[in-house]
Amino acid sequence: MKIEKDRVVRFHYTVSEPGQDPVESSRDREPLAILIGHGNIIPGLEKALEGREAGERFGAEVPAAEAYGERREGLTQRVPKKHFGAQRLAPGMQTVLQTNFGPRAVTIEKVGMTVVDVDLNHPMAGKDLHFDIEVVEVREATPEEIEHGHVHGDGGHHH
Structure with a gap:
C-alpha cells in the first residue's frame, strides 16, 4: 500500500543538518505515526514520504522553506x-x-x-535538513482519524 492522503504511516526517522551529527532520532522509541495530507509534519518530509511503501528506507533532503521556514529577522x-x-x-x-x-x-x-x-523563530528555521527514513507501516485511516485530522492508537493521539 502506497503512502497518500488519508493514510496513516508509521516511520522511524533521523534528522540532521547536511554533513552534521543527528539532531533527533526516533530509533530509541516507537516509530512516529502520522496521518498524511493533514499538515501534521513539515511539508517537505510529507512530500518525500508520498508514494513510498512499508519496508522502504531512504534519505530525503528538505530545504528550509519546506521545513521550518526561513529565519525571519526581528521576530x-x-x-x-x-x-x-x-x-x-x-x-x-x-x-x-x-x-x-x-x-x-x-x-x-x-x-x-x-x-x-x-x-520566536523555530530553532530549526533557516536550516536545510536531511532525513533518514524507514517506513514501518502504511494503512488506511479510520473515518474518525480523518475527521479529527490525526492518528489514534499506537504512536498517535489518545482521547
Whole structure:
C-alpha cells in the first residue's frame, strides 16, 4: 500500500543538518505515526514520504522553506518573566512558552529582572535538513482519524 492522503504511516526517522551529527532520532522509541495530507509534519518530509511503501528506507533532503521556514529577522518579543515559571533562564537556551495559540518553541535572547526577550523563530528555521527514513507501516485511516485530522492508537493521539 502506497503512502497518500488519508493514510496513516508509521516511520522511524533521523534528522540532521547536511554533513552534521543527528539532531533527533526516533530509533530509541516507537516509530512516529502520522496521518498524511493533514499538515501534521513539515511539508517537505510529507512530500518525500508520498508514494513510498512499508519496508522502504531512504534519505530525503528538505530545504528550509519546506521545513521550518526561513529565519525571519526581528521576530522577537519581550515576555514577563513569570510566564517561564521557576526555570533558570540563560541566553541561547531553548524552551517552550505557553501562548494563546498553544505551546511555542522559543530561544532566550536576553534575561532581565522582570522580562525576557525571546526569539520566536523555530530553532530549526533557516536550516536545510536531511532525513533518514524507514517506513514501518502504511494503512488506511479510520473515518474518525480523518475527521479529527490525526492518528489514534499506537504512536498517535489518545482521547
